[in-house]
Amino acid sequence: MTKENETIIKVNQQFPLTIKRLGINGEGVGYFKKKVVFVPGALPGEEVVVEVVKVHPKFSEAIVKKVRKRSPFRVKAPCPVYEQCGGCQLQHLRYDQQLNEKRDILLQAFERHTKFNVEDLDIRETIGMEDPWKYRNKSQFQLREMNGRIVAGLYSLNSHRLISVPECIVQHPATNKVNNAIKQIFEDFKVPVFNEKTKKGIVKTIVTRVGVQTGQVQVVIVTAGEKLPRKEMIAEEIKKRLPEVVSVMQNINPRQTSLVFGEKTLNITGKEFIDEKMNEFTYELSARAFFQLNPEQTVKLYDEVKKATALTGKEKIVDAYCGSGTIGLWLSDGAAEIRGMDIIPESIEDAKKNALKHGIQNAKYETGKAEDILPKWLKQGWSPDVIIVDPPRTGCDSKFLQTLLKIKPKKFIYVSCNPSTLAKDLQAISHMYEVKYIQPLDMFPQTAHVESCSLLVRKEK
Structure with missing residues (x-):
């Protein structure tokens, strides 16, 4: 197709659209004459009439004017301000289907940002909640x-x-x-x-x-x-x-x-x-300390981390981006030593207190960036067998990933709250680490957020 007769989409234009998938922010994704259109509130499988509200070089944004064919999974959102608030994106989607779509959001991230053959990736079924309401602490x-x-x-x-x-x-x-x-x-x-x-x-x-x-x-x-x-x-x-x-x-x-x-x-x-x-742990949480917002699912998440580490009691573990030390403490009974770091001093103080309170003597915590502290420990003759990360939505710092590749732990466990940055980070280390599996968890029901725990193992040359 030449540029002269290429389709031009304009603001206020209306047209029918079939929704193919959910996007990373929970919006419906459709294609109008091969151009991507994002439609908040529309669900996969639905046929809708939309009106364009914004046009960008690579995609357009539109709103639903009419639903011609409804998804069988569409439900009435129970929140009275659901459509105005923006805090949740998926209350209108039946919960079991939310779990399926979150797995697909992970899949899309790897299709878009990596060279992995996604059919070869072991992306497991999403672990959900029995009661997906009133969970945020x-x-x-x-x-x-x-x-x-x-x-x-x-x-x-x-x-x-x-x-x-x-x-x-x-x-x-x-x-x-x-x-x-x-x-x-x-x-x-x-x-x-x-x-x-x-x-x-x-x-x-x-x-x-x-x-x-x-x-x-x-x-x-x-x-x-x-x-x-x-x-x-x-x-x-x-x-x-x-x-x-x-x-x-x-x-x-x-x-x-x-x-x-x-x-x-x-x-x-x-x-x-x-x-x-x-479980058996009590954590002290100060005002700025990071702690997961859904404690019930956090237990499941940390159990998945424990399963991925498969500890024998001999391993030295790094808990990077450690917050108040929650993941490291969860693993402490199966490890020889836990070392953690975080850039927020109050979090490190909380981590030290939490370890002391539970009589955990094989844990050490330091304030700073992992990419600065890990090389220092390496020079001192200490190298980890397992590194665990739970970074912010922006993902791992590129310097941290470079440091990881120098230190070469046998296992790398990546807890992620952002499929896009997870995919990019795993692509960056794919020449040295094999992705064994990715386990999605639903930490935030009714929203488009996807948490996951990925197990990577160093490739043997």
């Missing part, structure tokens, strides 16, 4: 003043329009209760909410985390500056109305950024952490 709700009332919620997808979410059905009930009570306390104490346009006001965000097994709740009040008038009185009122809140912290974030937390955290009242239990 932490909420981060932005605040805004509207018509004299304080509203807490989430930004609508790709916008800065705040959607009020008084009752989020994927959040643990304790976080909903605490958020609503604190909003009322802020109103009662006339606490000024930060206004992004005028740059006036104080409180930006309420972060609430619950220890699901312990019932303990921590509240972090994120402010634009250090000033928080009558904060001791506010904290006392929180404790009076919400006895389950055992920790009230203030985090200062003066920057205009998508990051919720700033660098400085102050204790207002109570403990500086809450406790959470998983």
Whole structure:
């Protein structure tokens, strides 16, 4: 086809479309005259009429105007603000089919970003939840003043329009209760909410985390500056109305950024952490410490990591991007030694405390980047048999992957929350490591997020 008669798609154009798959963000994917069209809310197998809202060089975005043929897996989303909020993407898809589609999202990532023959890859069935609701142990709700009332919620997808979410059905009930009570306390104490346009006001965000097994709740009040008038009185009122809140912290974030937390955290009242239990382990979680948002699925995830390591008691293990040391501690009874690192000092302090509390003497933790610390240990004559990573959505740092290839552990276990960066990272080390299998897990039901645990083994030359 020549450029002269090539199909041009225009904004506001309407046309019929058959949806082939789900995209990585949970949107329907169809092809109009060989051009990719992304349609939020449309499901695989559906025939829809769409209207184009944006045109990009390689794809277009459209909205559903009419569903001509419905998917047999389409259900009514139970959340009243589902379509406005943007926090969930798949409530309108029956849960068992969500699990199938998440496996396919992983498959697509490897098709798009790697040279692997995907038919040869062992991508297993997604491990789901019996009850895929009320699972999130932490909420981060932005605040805004509207018509004299304080509203807490989430930004609508790709916008800065705040959607009020008084009752989020994927959040643990304790976080909903605490958020609503604190909003009322802020109103009662006339606490000024930060206004992004005028740059006036104080409180930006309420972060609430619950220890699901312990019932303990921590509240972090994120402010634009250090000033928080009558904060001791506010904290006392929180404790009076919400006895389950055992920790009230203030985090200062003066920057205009998508990051919720700033660098400085102050204790207002109570403990500086809450406790959470998983199996025989109790973890101390401070305000900025990373901890998985779905404890029930986290147990399954860590058991998958344990299965992949297949420890005999002799192995030296590195837990990179270790957070508060949760994965390493899970494996400690089967390893000769665990060493972990993370760039957040508070996380490393939590990891040390957690190891000490459980009498685990074969664990060592250090603040810093894995790509800096691993070569130092190697020079000291210490090399690991297994390296485990659980990096952020951006994936592994390229320097870390280069370091991995120099150190050459027998096994590399990659816990991923982003199929695209997982695929790219595994492609980068594929000349030295063989992908034995990839096990997807559903850590975030009703959303398009896919967690996975991949086992890689060093190739024998």
